[in-house]
Amino acid sequence: MQLTSFTDYGLRALIYMASLPEDRMTNISQVTAVYGVSRNHMVKIINQLSRAGLVTAVRGKNGGIRLGRPASQIRIGDVVRELEPLMLVNCSGEFCHIGPACRLKHVLNQAVQNFLNELDQYTLADMVTENASLYKLLLVE
Template sequence: MRLTMYTDFSLRVLIYLGTKEPDKLTTIQEISEAYSISKNHLTKVTFELGKAGFIHTVRGRGGGIRLADLPQNINVGTVVRKMEDDFHLVECFDPTTNRCPISPVCGLRGVLGKALHAYLAVLDEYTLEDLMFNKEGLREILKT
């Protein structure tokens, strides 16, 4: 399983925000500079993170973003499920586009489905707080 860059950037934004004081606003520009990621990409990511309820956004002068909840309450598996556009590991996972002739008798879909379930189950065991076990090291590298 490979996460999209979109989900990768989403997790990075959450980690960055998790290193900040809970009430402190951060700008997309700050995160863009810390990770050397396009501000345009991060704008789209933060919009979706806001829609999904992971961050609060404050518009206007002096605005910014911050986590909507404490890091220990943000589940990594939930973030990945909300930010990934699909989990179609192979063609037969999507019944609307599946044209594989062996689908009715092939065991691959079941095996990969089980693997995907296990992958997500592992992610469900972790929170944003767990990803930031070395918060001081993150702050030093990210200059937060």
């Protein structure tokens, strides 16, 4: 299974925000500069993360973005569920004529659930805690 770039950069943006001190905000321009992704793409990602409550966006002169809740409360599986279209195959009648007899869709659904269950074992805090190499790469103070 390969995650979309939308989910990939969503996870990266959250990792960047989680690596900052809790009281420090960042902005979309800083996140895009760190990862070299288009600002327009990152705006869409941050908007989705904000709607999900994973990011808090503050408007205005002293505004910016930060995690919507502590990194220890953000499970990686929940982020993927929020951002990733998890339908591996289209089993609707117009695309698949064997739907009523197909066992593959159940196998694939179970595989996705197992994948998400594994991701649920980890939080955003697990990705950044005591990770000096990450801080150096992100140039976090």
